[in-house]
Amino acid sequence: QTDLLKGKRGLIMGLANDKSIAWGIARACREAGADLAFSYQGDALLKRVRPLAAEVGSDIVLPCDVSDMASVDTLFAAIEERWGRLDFIVHAIGFSDKDQLRGRYVDTTRDNFLNTMDISVFSFTAVVNRAERLMTEGGSCLTLTYYGAERVMPHYNVMGVAKAALEASVRYMAEDLGKKGVRVNAISAGPIKTLAASGIGDFRYILKWNELNSPLRRNVTQEEVGKSALYLLSDLGSGTTGEVLHVDAGYHVVGMKAVDAPDI
Ligand code: NAD
Numbered sequence: 001q002t003d004l005l006k007g008k009r010g011l012i013m014g015l016a017n018d019k020s021i022a023w024g025i026a027r028a029c030r031e032a033g034a035d036l037a038f039s040y041q042g043d044a045l046l047k048r049v050r051p052l053a054a055e056v057g058s059d060i061v062l063p064c065d066v067s068d069m070a071s072v073d074t075l076f077a078a079i080e081e082r083w084g085r086l087d088f089i090v091h092a093i094g095f096s097d098k099d100q101l102r103g104r105y106v107d108t109t110r111d112n113f114l115n116t117m118d119i120s121v122f123s124f125t126a127v128v129n130r131a132e133r134l135m136t137e138g139g140s141c142l143t144l145t146y147y148g149a150e151r152v153m154p155h156y157n158v159m160g161v162a163k164a165a166l167e168a169s170v171r172y173m174a175e176d177l178g179k180k181g182v183r184v185n186a187i188s189a190g191p192i193k194t195l196a197a198s199g200i201g202d203f204r205y206i207l208k209w210n211e212l213n214s215p216l217r218r219n220v221t222q223e224e225v226g227k228s229a230l231y232l233l234s235d236l237g238s239g240t241t242g243e244v245l246h247v248d249a250g251y252h253v254v255g256m257k258a259v260d261a262p263d264i
Pocket of ligand 1: 013014015016017019020021022040041064065066067091092093094095119144145146147188189190191192193194195196197
């Protein structure tokens with residue numbers, strides 16, 4: 001428990017259930033004293049999101065489908081009416097047709113390519129664009145990415161291409177908003193079993209591979225992503241923008257792992 005975010009107001013987008021990365025981040029922010037608002041996609045999720053929001057002291061639970069700009073505008077109008085300003089946003093949203101998160105990237109359809117880019121990349125740009133106006137005292141914007149942006153990972157396919165574009169957009173927006181004291185960063189999280197991840201082919205194999213081959217010899221948790229998010233969202237990260245911070249048990253530094261057996 002700290003006061004790192006005491007008096008700060010943050011919008012968390014992408015909470016689906018208690019396995020969501022957004023939930024790990026929300027809890028870390030609340031423990032640091034933040035006041036939180038949540039957006040959710042579709043009526044079906046409301047009954048899950050409302051009680052979770054209540055657990056972290058929030059009754060601001062608003063619908064937003066990021067593929068609809070009117071819906072994004074309505075969300076930010078509601079935040080402005082309620083709070084007047086905003087200190088941070090967390091964008092923990094991604095989507096692609098799960099039939100194309102297996103097989104070959106080269107077979108991606110145009111429709112799914114555009115939809116994946118729209119929901120997983122452009123939506124972060126769109127929400128940062130709206131948040132900027134409300135971040136009158138500086139601010140911090142955070143999105144979630146994955147190593148599949150940098151290297152080929154099994155089945156990640158079009159999502160890897162989208163994450164590469166998302167990471168580039170983090171750098172461009174960091175430059176756009178830096179003058180105003182608004183920072184824009186991403187966390188590249190190691191694989192975590194969530195609803196979205198379960199759509200990726202052979203996800204259990206990816207989890208096991210990371211566990212066996214990362215320097216820490218294990219996978220990361222939602223809590224660990226939450227703690228790192230706290231660094232980027234709070235004053236601890238005041239000198240950091242345009243960054244992609246790996247929270248992946250070190251997996252991204254490994255070219256080839258040494259054999260663990262001592263006598264080989
Ligand atoms: P999750 O299923 O809990 O969250 C994904 C969220 O995206 C859901 O809340 C869903 O409602 C939301 N979403 C999808 N389409 C939307 C739309 N049109 N409008 C509004 N919201 C929409 O899964 P998660 O793993 O917590 O995913 C959060 C982020 O973390 C994603 O960007 C994902 O790519 C990223 N990530 C996940 C992992 C992992 O292994 N789980 C690793 C690295 C990065």
